Amino acid sequence: MGQTLLxxxxxxxxxxxxxxxxxxxLPFITISREHGCQGNTLAHMLxxxxxxxxxxxxxxxxxxxxxxxxxxxxxxxxxxKVAAGLDRTIIDEIINSFSVKYYKSDxxxxxxxxxxxxxxxxxxxxxxxxxxxxAITRNMTSGIHIRLTAPISYRxxxxxxxxxxxxxxxxxxxxxxxxxxxKFQRDFTKVGGDTNELFDISFDCSRVKHEEIIKMIMALLxxxxxxx
Numbered sequence: 001m002g003q004t005l006l007x008x009x010x011x012x013x014x015x016x017x018x019x020x021x022x023x024x025x026l027p028f029i030t031i032s033r034e035h036g037c038q039g040n041t042l043a044h045m046l047x048x049x050x051x052x053x054x055x056x057x058x059x060x061x062x063x064x065x066x067x068x069x070x071x072x073x074x075x076x077x078x079x080x081k082v083a084a085g086l087d088r089t090i091i092d093e094i095i096n097s098f099s100v101k102y103y104k105s106d107x108x109x110x111x112x113x114x115x116x117x118x119x120x121x122x123x124x125x126x127x128x129x130x131x132x133x134x135a136i137t138r139n140m141t142s143g144i145h146i147r148l149t150a151p152i153s154y155r156x157x158x159x160x161x162x163x164x165x166x167x168x169x170x171x172x173x174x175x176x177x178x179x180x181x182x183k184f185q186r187d188f189t190k191v192g193g194d195t196n197e198l199f200d201i202s203f204d205c206s207r208v209k210h211e212e213i214i215k216m217i218m219a220l221l222x223x224x225x226x227x228x
Contacts, residue, residue, distance in 0.1 A: 025140070025141055025142035026122070026123070026124020026125065026142060027124055027125065027142050027143075027144070027221075027224075027226045028120070028121045028124055028125070028126045028127070028128065028137070028140075028142065028143050028144075029046070029126075029127045029128070029143065029144045029145075029146060029217075030121075030127075030128045030129075030133035030134045030137060030143060030144075030145045030146065031043055031127065031128070031129045031130070031133075031146045031148065032130065032133065032134050032145070032146070032147050032148070032181075032198075032199065033129075033130070033147070033148035033149075034148065034149050034150060034155060034178060034181075035155060035159070035173070035174050035177040035178055035181070036150065036154070036155025036156065036158040036159050036174060037148035037149065037150050037155060037158075037205045038148075038158065038205070038210070039129050039130060039148055040061065040129055041210065042146075042148065042210050042213060042214070043059050043061070043127045043129045044059065045210055045211075045214050046127060046214055046217060046218075047059055047127060049214050049218055050218075050227065053227055053228065055125070055227055056125065057125045057126060057127055058125065058126045058127070059126070059127045059129065060117075060120045060126055060127070060128050060129070061128075061129040061130060061131070064113060064116050064117060064120070064128075064131045067116050068109060068112045068113050068116055071112050071116075072108065072109060072112055074109070078109075079109055079113070113131060113132070113136075114132075114136045117131055117132065117133055117136045117137065118136060118137060118140075121133075121137045121140055121143060122140075124142075130181070133145075134147075134198040134199060135198055138198055144200050144201075144217070144220060144221070144224075145198055145199045145200045145201075146199065146200070146201060146202075146203070146213075146217065147198075147199040147201070147202040147203070148202075148203055148205055148213075149202055149203070149204055149205070150204055150205040150206045151204075151206055152171075152174065154205065154206035155174055156170045156171060156174060159173060159174060200220075201216075201220070203216075
């Protein structure tokens with residue numbers, strides 16, 4: 001009951017390693033998406049498609065932020081802001097260093113996020129949504145990295161419909177979130193800052209339906225011997 005998610009994942013990884021020492025590279029999938037491309041929806045559809053073939057996979061998203069907050073004993077809201085790539089002034093740093101009893105630097109929070117993401121990937125059979133997953137796990141050979149994109153008009157329409165925003169509000173939100181996500185991935189990328197090199201395959205959600213994307217991902221998993 002008292003174990004944190006990170007400890008559970010570490011225990012799971014160690015058990016799998018002990019059971020089969022030859023199986024060092026367990027499969028995992030990362031899904032990166034432009035805001036408004038419904039990455040979580042795709043993750044759940046993929047999870048269900050795998051389950052239909054008796055493959056048990058987990059989905060990891062917000063759990064990464066909550067586990068990071070628990071590990072560092074800081075608020076989940078603070079971790080969320082750091083993960084979003086929010087810029088902070090020197091004055092903010094000084095104020096927080098005095099006002100937060102267990103203050104942790106942004107760099108340490110980012111390192112802990114990376115550790116949680118890596119541990120999830122190492123445990124295998126997991127779909128990691130966002131959180132810089134593709135960049136953080138770029139050196140792990142058993143991952144499949146999916147990128148979801150779409151024109152601004154398509155993504156604006158999704159945001160207006162799902163969040164009830166005006167077109168101006170949706171555009172402002174879209175611009176803000178896209179920039180934060182780009183900065184967050186770039187911070188974990190060591191390939192000249194070109195985040196496009198991180199992905200195995202990209203889909204334009206305005207041209208390819210989620211159902212079609214799932215079929216192509218499942219075909220790729222079969223080609224690589226991950227599913228039967």
